[in-house]
Amino acid sequence: MVGMQVQYPDQTRAKWEAMAADQDIMCEFYRRGYGDWHDTARQIIDQVCAEKHNLYLWPFLRMPKLRRWYSRTGNVLLLGDAAHAIPPSSGQGVNQALEDVDALVLLLKNSRDLLGALHTWQTLRQARIDAVFDWATNSTNVQRLPEAERNRLIKEGKVKDPRATENFDDMSWLYKFNLEKEIAHLTKAEAHA
Template sequence: MSSILNDVVIIGAGLSGAVLALALNENSIPCRIYEARYERDRALGSGVSIAPNGCRVLDRLGILERIAPKSYQTEYQVIKDAAGRSIRRVNIANPDIYGYKTYRLYRHVLLDELRKVLNERKIHVEYGAKFERIVEETAYGVTFLVNGEIKRASLLIGADGIHSAVRRYISPQPPEYTGIACVYGHLPAGSIQWPTREFEKACTIQDDPGVLFMGPEVADGSELLVGRQFAYPTLDRTGWEALETDKSRLCSLFCKDYEGFQQLAKSIMDQISARKEGLLLWPYYRMPKLEHWSSILGHITIIGDAAHAIPPSSGQGVNQAFEDAHTLALLLGSLSRKTELKEALDFWYHLRQTRIDAVVRKAQETDILRLPRTERLLLKQRPESESSQESQSTDHGMKWLYMPTTDDEITAWIRVPS
């Protein structure tokens, strides 16, 4: 094994850091993790959707079968009109074509399972260990500060999320606010009188004043997340925190234009208002495209949201983070002593960034579906937006996303380094 892989350190035991550690372990590369939060800290209180491309990564690591009984599994996302009639079924995950359905489960449930497996595979995670900054990078490795103490690594991988401290060594670029914020909450599926017994709850309800999107968070579909997104002026960190704690303000945002909605949306808003203490705020930030994800000497690199936080409407944040983890571990595991690490990381960056660019384009289609009716109709008159929405709903239309060919590209590159 190349000496660069003798002492690999990951910063962050979130979703991408945990999966990276397991993928490195599969490739016989030992590693350890520093995580700022404590093990007992509860992860964000909402679910994540794992699309077929993310499922494939988890399946290879033996995680998918463990989370299957805890996940709501679906093939379709349904677009509904204000009365709740289905107007379009978007095939988001046909298992006959893509191999998997989409799995949705609470983030803490997924994270707990990943951390259990880290434990079983004896991968050391130090909790309450906050990475502060890089001290020095040389041709031999990296020194850095964790909780004020100097640590060393041959390779340091930042999986420390959108506000990454590791990224600061690679790029000064901060994340940028998209101008859109989402308010979301949870309710028991049984609290709503649905228009039909078979009403599909993984859906988007398009009413005139706005759109509600929802999805089941648990295997039997009994708990639902419901969200609305709006244009909202930018705030600083304290401002966002103050808004998040002001549940009455969040509730009036969620119920904005209440009188203009039809009965179905109104009854959902009524139930959410009755549970307004549970409302959460999600201002959408994204990372501008970076020129590279690694330092000049190649001993420091970033993955997941640290490298490319993408618009939430893509539904691909976690899934792309899993792809980063899988492909990086595969690449590192196949490196020969002759291959230059920096050259390999640059190849990997281009491979991954090309996919991220395509995912960002896809997110713009979903953003259109979530606009109020007047704005949606205006955009629909543009020929390019209609045709792209149709291509998404065709049966094989998502193969590029759900069945990536990156493994083959890595294998081919390793055989014939440029």
């Protein structure tokens, strides 16, 4: 399988909808870089564009941060995508939903103060989501760009250069996350605040 990811200028929702209804625009987009591909890929592109009514546009929409993930009483709460949808390119949506549950269970188990526990939970989880979002936007997405486009965007200051960060490919912060330790750290800091 081959794939290509490019940066597309932000659009209003109305413009995305107009584009999604226009198969010619989608086909034009799909054919970008046609001359750079091998014959096999070109044939696929030709065939897809010959059936362009099958083309489908699926923009990444950014979800604004929610002020609170739980109701005033704490009896209703949001988690997973409902609280913090992140770009699918991160490959982290399900993982983060599971971490939400894990953290919630640990905090509720050790607390008699429901709203206090939910506050700590959201603080902890939002920081984690922010880190994943930042990594997906500024590292994964940028690394997947064609080299010339990546260099241009870095030069224009529109994206960060992931390789400029020391140990940029060290993913232990994501995959070796110690939830118990983070909870202990945060509850201690909150107790001293």
